[in-house]
Amino acid sequence: MPSRNDTRSKEERYVRALSKLEPNWERENPPPRSYLLAAKAYLGLFDLAGADSMLTALVQVEPGCADQVAHVRFNAWVTQFNAGIQKMQAGVEDTALVFFELANTINRDSRSLAYAGQLYQNLGEIEKAAGRYEDALAVGGSDDIVRHASISLAGLRKEAGDMDGAIEIYSDYTAANPNDILGRLNFALALMDVDRQEEAQQIFQDLVSRDDLSFAQWSQVGIGLYRAQNFATAAVAFLKAHDMRPYNKQMLVNLTNSYALDQQFEETAPLAQELVDRYPLERAYYTMLSNSKREMGDNDGALAAIEGRNGMTVEFLSIELSAVGETTYSIDGQVLNRTGTAGSVQSVSVTFVGEEGEELFTEVLELTLPAETETAAFSLQVESDVPVSGFRYLSPDS
Numbered sequence: 001m002p003s004r005n006d007t008r009s010k011e012e013r014y015v016r017a018l019s020k021l022e023p024n025w026e027r028e029n030p031p032p033r034s035y036l037l038a039a040k041a042y043l044g045l046f047d048l049a050g051a052d053s054m055l056t057a058l059v060q061v062e063p064g065c066a067d068q069v070a071h072v073r074f075n076a077w078v079t080q081f082n083a084g085i086q087k088m089q090a091g092v093e094d095t096a097l098v099f100f101e102l103a104n105t106i107n108r109d110s111r112s113l114a115y116a117g118q119l120y121q122n123l124g125e126i127e128k129a130a131g132r133y134e135d136a137l138a139v140g141g142s143d144d145i146v147r148h149a150s151i152s153l154a155g156l157r158k159e160a161g162d163m164d165g166a167i168e169i170y171s172d173y174t175a176a177n178p179n180d181i182l183g184r185l186n187f188a189l190a191l192m193d194v195d196r197q198e199e200a201q202q203i204f205q206d207l208v209s210r211d212d213l214s215f216a217q218w219s220q221v222g223i224g225l226y227r228a229q230n231f232a233t234a235a236v237a238f239l240k241a242h243d244m245r246p247y248n249k250q251m252l253v254n255l256t257n258s259y260a261l262d263q264q265f266e267e268t269a270p271l272a273q274e275l276v277d278r279y280p281l282e283r284a285y286y287t288m289l290s291n292s293k294r295e296m297g298d299n300d301g302a303l304a305a306i307e308g309r310n311g312m313t314v315e316f317l318s319i320e321l322s323a324v325g326e327t328t329y330s331i332d333g334q335v336l337n338r339t340g341t342a343g344s345v346q347s348v349s350v351t352f353v354g355e356e357g358e359e360l361f362t363e364v365l366e367l368t369l370p371a372e373t374e375t376a377a378f379s380l381q382v383e384s385d386v387p388v389s390g391f392r393y394l395s396p397d398s
Helices: 010-026 032-044 048-061 063-089 093-106 110-122 126-139 143-159 163-176 181-193 197-208 215-227 231-244 249-261 265-278 283-295 299-310
Strands: 314-323 328-337 345-353 359-368 375-383 390-393
Touching (some): 010 032, 032 048, 032 063, 048 063, 048 093, 063 093, 063 110, 126 143, 143 163, 163 181, 197 215, 231 249, 249 283, 265 283, 265 390, 283 299, 359 375
Antiparallel strands (some): 314 328, 345 359
16 A cells, blocks of 8 residues: 555556566466456556456466456446447547457457447448457347347448358347347348348248337338338338328338339329329429329329429429427428529428327428529428427418
């Protein structure tokens, strides 16, 4: 114990402590406590590799100290891990990686290993990333960490062309976690990549036959099937999500596109009409409506849709609803001035609806048109204590 009058720095004290312990290493059987004291001195000097070697030696010579060693390791790990989290949240990823790797040096915990893998992946150091994900899986941990490490590692193997390795990881993970929808979906997509169509289709059919998935899970299934160009089955998944939230714009778009690409035009037409009615300033929906009408032999309906599309003076290139807080919602998009007067103001009435489709309130979106053929961004924020599920709007001349 240093005296109160000891003016040496902590670093100097730790160095002195290590020098006083040096004679013990020449003994045939150094006292176990020497290893613990040396480990604590190394920790004080932030030499985690030195501390690790001393703690490892302590357990070897005195197995009964394993619990005490584990406690020392964990306390040292927590300090480095928390520092890594703080740096990562601040966006300083290179420094965060240093802290996570220091944490990994003193204690093999799946959390710091997986975070290090993620940061290596962000830096493009793929082999190091894969190694850390493998380490995390070997250690084990919470469901979230195992899921992240498994799916990330499988994705890296897939990108590297090691499809057998990716499929093995997906297979092991989904066997242990059969209710992880995204994991099973990624497994099916990987199977399709190696032309194991029958196995992939079985997974897809199992997924779409379930009745216990959430809106987000049905959306994941639909997107996966859509990307696999399995449009008919994607439509089944999107329809289930649409039934849960019928005023969610993106889900209605996904469902309509799936029907259209699967050439189910009788299903496409009424949904395309619904999109035109709700979002009358977006040309793509008129095109889908016209195409489906024409395929059904309704040439007058197809022509009317084209005339509606071509009659726009302004066009929304994109307009989406997002939650930006517990009670704050935002409508964001871009407006293209097709034939309107530059600098003029257009008023668009936007109605927000709840989960059951009930009208909550209406706000006016004021648009100042840019020069002809140019675009301008717009945004409309609103507050609502009732959850907003969707929106619709009227064209300015309605």
